[in-house]
Amino acid sequence: MIAWATAAPAIGAAFVASTVEVVEAFTIVLAVASVRGWRPALSGAAAALGVLALVVAGLGPLLNLVPLHALQLVIGVLLLLFGLGWLRKAVLRAAGLMALHDEAAIYTRESARIGGEVRSAAAANGVAAMASFQAVLLEGLEVVFIVLAVGAGRGLMIPASLGALAAFFAVMTFGLLVRKPLAKVPENTLKFGVGVMLSAFGVFWTSEGLGAPWPGDDWALFGLAAAFLIVALALVAAVRPRPAVVTP
Amino acid sequence: MNVLKEVLEELWSMFVGDRRLTLLTLVIVAIAAAVSLLAKAAVVAAVLVLVGAVAVLADAVFAAARKARG
DSSP: OOOOHHHHOOOOOOHHHHHHHHHHHHHHHHHHHHHHHHHHHHHHHHHHHHHHHHHHHHHHHHTTSOHHHHHHHHHHHHHHHHHHHHHHHHHHHTSSSSSSHHHHHHHHHHHHHHHHOOOOOHHHHHHHHHHHHHHHHHHHHHHHHHHHHHTTTTOOHHHHHHHHHHHHHHHEEEEEEEOOOTTOOHHHHHHHHHHHHHHHHHHHHHHHHHHOOOOGGHEEEEEEEHHHHHHHHHHHHHHHHOOOOOOO | HHHHHHHHHHOOOOOOOHHHHHHHHHHHHHHHHHHHHSSSHHHHHHHHHHHHHHHHHHHHHHHHHHHHHH
C-alpha cells in the first residue's frame, strides 16, 4: 500500500503538468477538426497516442534495469533542468516580461495554416492528420517524461500515470463539451505550480541519488515545494516593472 | 523526417532551452556530487543542491529580466 504523502505529490504533479500539455494538444486537434473534420483530427491523435504507448512500453521495463540511486540522480537532474526552466518562464510571464500563452491565437493560426495548405481533399486530410499527430506526439512526449520522472524514482508509476490519465479525460470531456479552445484555463498559474513541483521533485531526487535522504522522507517534498513557491513569488515581485511615477 | 526533427528539437528545448541555466545546474550537481563522494557529507550535498537550484533560478530570472528591459 503506497502512503498518501508519497503518492499525492506524484499524482498532483502529473495531473497539473499533464493538464497544461493536453490543453495545448487539444487546441491544435480542435483547430484541425474545425478545418477538415473530426476524422483526420482523431486519426492523427490516435496514431500519436499509439506511438506514445510504444515509447512507454519500451522505456518502462528498461528503467527497472537501472540501479535506483543512479536512476534517481539522472531523473532528478533532468527534472531540475525541466522544472527550473518552466518556473523561470512562469515567473517572467507572471511579472509581465514574457507574453502569456494564448490558446485562442494558436487556434486561429493553426486553422489558417491547415486551411491555407489545401490542395486536394485527400492531401488536405493528410496535412490535417499530420498536424494533429505532431501536436499530440510533441505534447505527449512531455507528459510521458513527467510521468516517468515523478513516478520512476520510487515505484510511483501507477499514481503518476493515474494523474496524467485523469488530466487527459478531464480536458477531453470539458473540451468536447464546449468545443472551443480552452482559453480560460489559467495556464500560467498551472505552469507556475508545475514548475514549483517539478523543481521540488528535482532537488529531492537529485539529493536522494547522491545518498542524502531528506528529513521527514517524502513529506520533505511539501517543504521543498513551499520553498520554491516563496522564492518564485519573491522573484516575480522583484522583477515586475514598476509603474513610472509622474511628477506634477 | 520532419516529425523526427521536431521531436528532437522539442526534447532539446525541454532540457537545454536556457543554456546558462542548464550549465549552472550541472555545475551545482557536480559540486554536490563531489562533496557527497569525497567529503562523505551527504547532508551538505543536499543543502547545496537546494540552495544552488534556487540561486540558478534567481540568476536565470534576473538575466532574462535585464534582457527584456534592454
